[in-house]
Amino acid sequence: MATPSISIPKKHVSTRWIGKLIRQLLFYVLLLVIWQLLASAHIWKDYLFAGPLTVLESTKALYQDGSLVTAILVSVRRLALGYGISLILGLILGLAIGSNHYIEETLGSLVVALQALPSVCWIPLAMLWFGLSEQAMLFVVVMGALFSITLGVDAGIKNTPPVYIKAARNMGSRGLALSTQVILPAALPSILTGLKQGWTFAWRSLMAAELLYNTISLGSLLEGGRDFGDIGQIFAIMIVIIIIGIAIDGLIFQPLERMVRRRWGFAV
Amino acid sequence: MIQSIGNKSRSIEVAGGDNISPSAGGNSLRIEGISKTFVGGERVVEALRPVDLSISAGEFVCFLGPSGCGKSTLLNIIAGLEAASSGNIIVNDKPVRGTGTDRVLLFQEAALFPWLNIQKNVEFGLRQAHVPGKKRAEIARHYLDMVNLSGFENSYPHQLSGGMRQRAAIARALAIDPDILLMDEPFGALDAFTRDKLQAQVETIWSATHKTILFVTHNVREAVALGDRVIVFAPRPGRIIRDFHIDLPRPRSLEDHHLG
Numbered sequence: 375m376a377t378p379s380i381s382i383p384k385k386h387v388s389t390r391w392i393g394k395l396i397r398q399l400l401f402y403v404l405l406l407v408i409w410q411l412l413a414s415a416h417i418w419k420d421y422l423f424a425g426p427l428t429v430l431e432s433t434k435a436l437y438q439d440g441s442l443v444t445a446i447l448v449s450v451r452r453l454a455l456g457y458g459i460s461l462i463l464g465l466i467l468g469l470a471i472g473s474n475h476y477i478e479e480t481l482g483s484l485v486v487a488l489q490a491l492p493s494v495c496w497i498p499l500a501m502l503w504f505g506l507s508e509q510a511m512l513f514v515v516v517m518g519a520l521f522s523i524t525l526g527v528d529a530g531i532k533n534t535p536p537v538y539i540k541a542a543r544n545m546g547s548r549g550l551a552l553s554t555q556v557i558l559p560a561a562l563p564s565i566l567t568g569l570k571q572g573w574t575f576a577w578r579s580l581m582a583a584e585l586l587y588n589t590i591s592l593g594s595l596l597e598g599g600r601d602f603g604d605i606g607q608i609f610a611i612m613i614v615i616i617i618i619g620i621a622i623d624g625l626i627f628q629p630l631e632r633m634v635r636r637r638w639g640f641a642v
Numbered sequence: 643m644i645q646s647i648g649n650k651s652r653s654i655e656v657a658g659g660d661n662i663s664p665s666a667g668g669n670s671l672r673i674e675g676i677s678k679t680f681v682g683g684e685r686v687v688e689a690l691r692p693v694d695l696s697i698s699a700g701e702f703v704c705f706l707g708p709s710g711c712g713k714s715t716l717l718n719i720i721a722g723l724e725a726a727s728s729g730n731i732i733v734n735d736k737p738v739r740g741t742g743t744d745r746v747l748l749f750q751e752a753a754l755f756p757w758l759n760i761q762k763n764v765e766f767g768l769r770q771a772h773v774p775g776k777k778r779a780e781i782a783r784h785y786l787d788m789v790n791l792s793g794f795e796n797s798y799p800h801q802l803s804g805g806m807r808q809r810a811a812i813a814r815a816l817a818i819d820p821d822i823l824l825m826d827e828p829f830g831a832l833d834a835f836t837r838d839k840l841q842a843q844v845e846t847i848w849s850a851t852h853k854t855i856l857f858v859t860h861n862v863r864e865a866v867a868l869g870d871r872v873i874v875f876a877p878r879p880g881r882i883i884r885d886f887h888i889d890l891p892r893p894r895s896l897e898d899h900h901l902g
Binding site for chain 1: 721722723741742743745746747749751753755756757766767769770771798800814815818
């Protein structure tokens with residue numbers, strides 16, 4: 375008897391999902407057509423505006439000479455490495471700030487202040503300190519992500535329901551075990567928010583820094599497109615950067631967020 | 643102070659009887675002059691006037707009273723999660739300070755860790771005590787079976803009903819094998835049916851394990867259904883006004899004991 379009442383909403387959800395997909399597909403197909411029509415109309419000069427077919431050509435060329443794959447690997451590797459360093463430092467800093475009143479008053483206020491600085495503002499300093507080098511790129515990524523992660527961990531610790539800590543202490547949990555087995559996991563929803571913000575900041579400032587650094591990378595291909603007047607390449611790389619952003623968000627952060635939201639029983 | 647409901651021999655207790663003998667051996671609990679006052683600006687709030695109590699091993703004691711009468715405060719002090727303004731908690735003739743796995747507190751919300759599955763939740767205390775993995779799993783399974791949660795080892799707390807979560811929390815507390823179980827309105831957030839079932843189950847567990855249980859409630863029916871002894875608190879200032887012995891035969895629950 376309960377079957378129809380269960381299957382109806384299910385069907386409803388699935389048709390809604392398919393409907394959304396169809397509408398989105400239609401929108402993007404339409405967008406491509408308009409884009410191509412605009413390009414074919416030659417309203418703007420060809421070296422200022424590339425149509426989708428030109429962009430496709432450029433993408434194919436970049437792929438075939440191997441520079442696209444190399445560039446993606448180089449940029450993503452920098453992001454991953456710098457982000458990893460930020461993650462470790464951010465967890466330690468956030469834990470210290472979140473659990474000690476004096477550290478919060480001092481170091482905590484500094485982190486809040488530095489967080490207010492747009493992360494691209496670290497680029498000139500990075501160039502001065504490390505020159506145009508791999509270290510400079512890493513520095514920019516670390517500075518982009520570190521403070522968001524730190525503040526996320528700190529907020530998570532402060533918002534931890536005290537009952538978890540009480541229960542854990544009562545069951546004999548102390549010190550490091552209490553921190554790693556209870557306080558950090560309890561803070562996960564909030565940490566995740568910081569992690570997400572941290573990665574977008576890091577990714578943006580890395581792209582900016584790579585514009586200035588002439589070894590092959592996504593940023594330098596973008597800048598190269600300008601240098602060689604290759605508008606197709608500029609459009610192609612921009613699209614690639616967007617796709618990587620969507621992929622990282624969709625493959626890493628969204629599943630994590632969904633899992634946490636469901637398991638913790640509240641919205642992040 | 644001591645009165646009696648029912649007509650068994652316990653009603654002969656002497657008035658002012660703080661010295662109910664811990665003849666059962668085991669872990670008796672003495673509360674000596676425990677008080678709690680909060681200072682908030684100009685005001686001094688007497689949350690709990692000095693309390694003297696003696697509880698024998700294996701006794702089921704209910705703290706009954708309206709909110710703000712200090713019953714939960716006293717329980718938290720016994721658990722070591724709150725500091726008393728004065729007095730001593732003496733377990734087995736030894737004064738105790740801070741938390742200890744000999745006294746485990748259960749909260750109104752089950753306080754299971756949402757990032758651990760039920761099995762891992764029950765193993766938590768054992769893991770803190772560095773019990774080896776295989777032994778941990780074995781003990782956890784035993785207590786999950788005791789609270790009828792076999793088959794839910796791999797579920798996460800959000801997948802369980804409120805009553806099941808509270809049973810898992812009881813298994814988690816029992817797994818540490820404490821001498822004293824402190825229950826702070828553990829069924830306060832549950833519906834009446836679930837509550838009745840869990841009361842029956844707690845009674846069963848109590849008679850099977852011989853733990854000393856201190857059970858805080860504001861529900862008279864619950865207190866009388868469960869306790870060997872019901873201690874009545876009054877608010878403003880928080881204090882004990884009555885100490886009843888309940889000599890009704892057990893099991894007292896009218897409900898079905900088999901939980902599914």
